[in-house]
Amino acid sequence: MTKIYVWSRKKLYATSGAAILLLAAVVFAVKPTVEAFEQIDKQVEERVIHMVTGEFKTTTKDGKVIEAYRWDPGTIVVKEGDQVTLNIWGVNGNEHPFYIEGMDVKGVVTKGNETTVSFHASQTGIYRLICQTHADRAHHGPMIGYIVVEPR
Known part of the structure; x- marks a missing residue:
């Protein structure tokens, strides 16, 4: 027997939004800024x-x-x-x-x-x-x- 999961529109938006926020947090936490590269270049x-x-x-x-x-x-x-x-x-x-x-x-x-x-x-x-x-x-x-x- 196959189970079918049905997501409500509200649940889909909430989960997608949380995933995007998590991805954005990771990118901004890891990605060096232009200013950081300029500081390294000017050392x-x-x-x-x-x-x-x-x-x-x-x-x-x-x-x-x-x-x-x-x-x-x-x-x-x-x-x-x-x-x-x-x-x-x-x-x-x-x-x-x-x-x-x-x-x-x-x-x-x-x-x-x-x-x-x-x-x-x-x-x-x-x-x-x-x-x-x-x-x-x-x-x-x-x-x-x-x-x-x-x-x-």
């Missing part, structure tokens, strides 16, 4: 970059000594919004007073010591790390590094 990464001061030195055939000072690595790439710390170890050269063009960052690296500076990479672009002692060829430079801030 700041803390970057610690280790650098050294370096020197290239040679003698030409006529006995002239040629020197050039460099930052190593010479180019650093970070993302917009990153909090960046540069730990710069003074290997060659007695003193390297420097600044980062376009930022309020400056310091001095001395031989045998580590100098630490931090900044927030708030805007995309290419920023030059410039040693004031070795600003041009006449002073064994230019000793310029590049900080590339890419869009996130």
Whole structure:
């Protein structure tokens, strides 16, 4: 014998309505919001970059000594919004007073010591790390590094 269930219109609407409310509650409880994705996308990464001061030195055939000072690595790439710390170890050269063009960052690296500076990479672009002692060829430079801030 087969049983036939007959639902009244009122019972059908009530059950359907309850099912829709339950489904909506589950979807909204589990589904991440657009704001949540935006917050994840804007999360700041803390970057610690280790650098050294370096020197290239040679003698030409006529006995002239040629020197050039460099930052190593010479180019650093970070993302917009990153909090960046540069730990710069003074290997060659007695003193390297420097600044980062376009930022309020400056310091001095001395031989045998580590100098630490931090900044927030708030805007995309290419920023030059410039040693004031070795600003041009006449002073064994230019000793310029590049900080590339890419869009996130």
